[in-house]
Amino acid sequence: MRFxxxxxxVIDTPWDGPENMPIQPAGAAGVEGTVRLFEExxxxxxxxxxxxxxILLYHFHRSRSFELRVIPYLDTRPHGVxxxxxxxxxxxxxxxxxxxLRVEGGTLYIxxxxxxxxxxxxxxxxxxxxxxxxxxxxxxxxxxxxHAARGRRSDDRFAG
Amino acid sequence: MRFxxxxxxVIDTPWDGPENMPIQPAGAAGVEGTVRLFEExxxxxxxxxxxxxxILLYHFHRSRSFELRVIPYLDTRPHGVxxxxxxxxxxxxxxxxxxxLRVEGGTLYIxxxxxxxxxxxxxxxxxxxxxxxxxxxxxxxxxxxxHAARGRRSDDRFAG
Numbered sequence: 001m002r003f004x005x006x007x008x009x010v011i012d013t014p015w016d017g018p019e020n021m022p023i024q025p026a027g028a029a030g031v032e033g034t035v036r037l038f039e040e041x042x043x044x045x046x047x048x049x050x051x052x053x054x055i056l057l058y059h060f061h062r063s064r065s066f067e068l069r070v071i072p073y074l075d076t077r078p079h080g081v082x083x084x085x086x087x088x089x090x091x092x093x094x095x096x097x098x099x100x101l102r103v104e105g106g107t108l109y110i111x112x113x114x115x116x117x118x119x120x121x122x123x124x125x126x127x128x129x130x131x132x133x134x135x136x137x138x139x140x141x142x143x144x145x146x147h148a149a150r151g152r153r154s155d156d157r158f159a160g
Numbered sequence: 161m162r163f164x165x166x167x168x169x170v171i172d173t174p175w176d177g178p179e180n181m182p183i184q185p186a187g188a189a190g191v192e193g194t195v196r197l198f199e200e201x202x203x204x205x206x207x208x209x210x211x212x213x214x215i216l217l218y219h220f221h222r223s224r225s226f227e228l229r230v231i232p233y234l235d236t237r238p239h240g241v242x243x244x245x246x247x248x249x250x251x252x253x254x255x256x257x258x259x260x261l262r263v264e265g266g267t268l269y270i271x272x273x274x275x276x277x278x279x280x281x282x283x284x285x286x287x288x289x290x291x292x293x294x295x296x297x298x299x300x301x302x303x304x305x306x307h308a309a310r311g312r313r314s315d316d317r318f319a320g
Contacts, residue, residue: 001280003165003219005251024291041250044228046240050300054242057217057253059163068204080206082214082284085291090201091165091282093217095255097294112294120161122251124242128299130306131184131245132292134257134272139288140210146290 007120009037009106011058013113018062018159022114023073024085024096024149032101033113035121042106045124049103053127054110059120060092062159073154074145083140087158094119097127167280169197169266171218173273178222178319182274183233184245184256184309192261193273195281202266205284209263213287214270219280220252222319233314234305243300247318254279257287 013033015021022028035056037045048054065088071077072084081089099111108124139146173193175181182188195216197205208214225248231237232244241249254275261269268284299306 001167003167003280003282005163005165005253007161007163008250041228041242044241044243044250046229046238046243047301048240048243050298050303051243052296052298053294055255057251057255068201069206078206080208081204082201083205083207083211083286085285085288089283090168090204091217093165093253093283095215095217095285097292099294120163122163123249123253125245125255126243126300126302127294127297128245128302128306129297130299130302130309132257134213134259134287136212137287137289138210138212139290140286141207142286142288142290143210146288149290 005122008041009035009121011035011115011119011121013115013117016117018154019156020153023152023154024114027149027152028112028114030111031113032111035108035110037106039106045103051100051126053097054100055125055127056096056098056121057123058094058115059122060087060094061120062116063088063092066090073152074148075141079141165282168201169195169281171195171275171279171281173275173277176277178276178314179316180313183312183314184274187309187312188272188274190271191273192271195268195270197266199266205263211260211286213257214260215285215287216256216258216281217283218254218275219282220247220254221280222276223248223252226250233312234308235301239301
């Protein structure tokens with residue numbers, strides 16, 4: 001079984017290489033970018049401007065392979081890839097929650113962008129607290145480290 | 161450009177058809193299911209049991225087509241598909257945040273499952289509040305309606 005997905009748009013950001021970029025939206029606070037939705041999908045944006053935040057699903061287009069155990073940016077020990085947000089995954093799909101500033105035609109102006117310039121967009125979903133924010137969360141090995149993402153930058157470990 | 165993704169496992173749930181099922185994890189509170197990760201990916205689960213919640217990305221395998229404007233379960237008016245969580249999307253990728261109860265070998269026992277039985281799994285990511293919970297959220301047309309998802313069931317409008 002295979003799934004044949006196609007890009008529905010492109011994400012433009014200031015980050016042009018996998019080195020020295022924010023490692024999560026929390027580390028990209030204030031950084032702006034745009035989502036350019038392809039013409040044929042624009043009708044699907046109706047009413048999206050009412051949402052302050054959207055979930056972007058995108059293809060990690062620089063990921064050429066994957067590893068099942070990785071040493072992520074925030075730690076010095078290896079973890080299973082499914083316990084990390086590392087880009088080199090069996091299906092290299094990225095997920096970021098970003099702030100939606102405004103919509104002009106097929107262009108969405110967004111803030112807190114942590115993906116590479118030219119990233120192919122797969123889907124946009126509205127961020128809805130009732131659906132997306134569970135209660136009593138425990139964040140495993142990231143419980144203490146998650147806040148260190150703020151201001152941290154990547155290195156080249158996941159390049160290629 | 162096309163992306164060729166493959167299932168990494170299967171999600172087993174009590175929901176065997178697109179009718180009369182919960183429309184979001186919030187409406188599936190307490191309902192348990194399992195994720196069976198295929199053997200070759202199991203090493204990637206290391207340390208995942210420390211997380212109370214995981215994000216599942218999966219393929220809406222019953223979605224055969226898409227519409228850019230849809231009338232979602234929670235409303236009587238049409239909205240752009242990207243302003244909804246409806247399954248019939250240009251790239252039919254689903255996203256659910258579920259509670260992780262325990263891990264046994266390659267099987268993850270999960271709670272609050274709102275996807276169909278036999279759903280092909282694309283990715284597992286750890287849910288990390290610092291990355292996934294923004295501040296000052298406004299949920300557009302769903303702002304007042306989102307809480308009505310609790311206990312609501314689907315009908316057949318997105319079947320096929």
